[in-house]
Amino acid sequence: MNILLVGSGGREHALAWKIAQSPLLTRLVCAPGSPGMAQAGEIRAVAVTDVAGQVALAREIAADLVVVGPEAALEAGLADALAEIGIPCFGASAGAAQLETSKAFMKAFAARHGLPTAAFGVFEDAAAAKAFLTGFAAPYVIKADGLAAGKGVVIAADLAEAEGAIDACLDGRFGAAGARVVIEEFMPGEEVSLFALADGRTSLLFGAAQDHKRAFDGDVGPNTGGMGAYAPAPALTAGLEARARETLITPTAAGLTAEGLPYRGVLYAGLMLTPDGPRLVEYNARFGDPECQVLMLRLESDVVPYLLAAATGALSDVPAPVWRDEAVICVVLAANGYPDAPERGSVIRLPDGDPGEGVVIFHAGTARRDDGALIAAGGRVLNVCARAPTLAEARRRAYAAVDRIDWPEGFHRRDIGWRALR
Ligand code: AMP
Ligand code: GLY
Secondary structure, three states, X not given: OEEEEEEOOHHHHHHHHHHOOOOOOOEEEEEEOOOOHHHOOEEOOOOOOOHHHHHHHHHHOOOOEEEEOOHHHHHOOHHHHHHHOOOOEEOOOOOOOHHHHOHHHHHHHHHXXXXXXXXXXXXOOHHHHHHHHOOOOOOEEEEEOOXXXXXXXXXXXXXXXXXXXXXXXXXXXXXXXXXOEEEEOOOOOEEEEEEEEEEOOOEEXXXXXXXXXXXXXXXXXXXXXXXXXXXXXXXOOHHHHHHHHHHHHHHHHHHHHHOOOOOEEEEEEEEEEEOOEEEEEEEEOOOOOOHHHHHHHHEOOOOHHHHHXXXXXXXXXXXXXXXXXXXXXXXXXXXXOOOOOOOOOOEOEOOOOOOOOOEEEEEOOEEEOOOOOEEEOOOEXXXXXXXXXXXXXXXXXXXXXXXXXXXXXXXXXXXXXXXXXX
């Protein structure tokens, strides 16, 4: 098979690494790709949101499947454009991807289908939003409605902070994404990322992981896209997973199809495991990043038949995926200043040779300078992942590999996995 993989982050490098191991693969092209993805396939400089360019590339390489990593390509309509010319696409249509790209759409959908989630209100007017706040107790949850790369959410400890967050959002801090503000009930509990594949007809659970969203050790500091992840997720027991499937995944996939928006791709449910059971924090129309990295290391099965089945409506023909009986951890190395203002351009020196037993390093935001040096080119820059019989050993291996990377301009958390190891 010829496969076009769209994206350039750590999630896409992990997908490329796993797809490259498939005996079904003839040719893998990554666009725009990264220096890390260049080790797994060919790189072509086409931007994620350049729909016409990606479609032309898919045609040129006679792609049998296009795998879309980031939500921005879905929002731009890449899956819709590929559907028009009959190329199978692992990735939701722009309409179905609204589950992620519009929190207001997601919340209204959840209300229509009785999905367990937080009470909420959506506002364009600051005074109305502030009045709505008084119906809740602290802490307050304030979100920009549109895509803000995981940074559009403020959990405010008191009313003054909450009101400030509403003003900042509506004053344009997140651009068009903040034209509307969503106010939500705070849900207490532990968070888990649950993944399911959907093909417009049925859905299939596809692993779970936990990540660390805050920038610094002890889960403090600003929200980020994720500073580390691990799987399996011990907090998600088999019983809770079955309940999440029954109350969220199945009705969501069926509800979208019933509304004329059949979902083909991966549905990522951000769950809060509350005393009342799993409740939905958010849906994403893509794999989590860095959750995808740990899922790909833990997946024993060939990933390609699953991606293809979801894209072509054939999920009922594939068996449940097989996971290794091992633990996997991912430590994110970010550029100083992330998430607000990451410094770009600093030189990263990776050690030569084998990174260590069970260790795989993915590139999340790197580039090659003209002289060949590897440099930081994003907020999250490297993902150091390790697999081992236990999570404690996986963590030891990962940090041993992190400590061999020479990059003074980066930072990382030293406590990834602490909830599972405590
Ligand atoms: P979101 O971008 O909607 O996933 O929100 C980012 C993070 O904010 C989540 O991963 C949670 O840690 C937190 N969060 C969002 N909404 C809520 C809520 N209603 N209750 C508690 N925590 C929340
Ligand atoms: N790691 C969280 C996300 O991908 O949104």
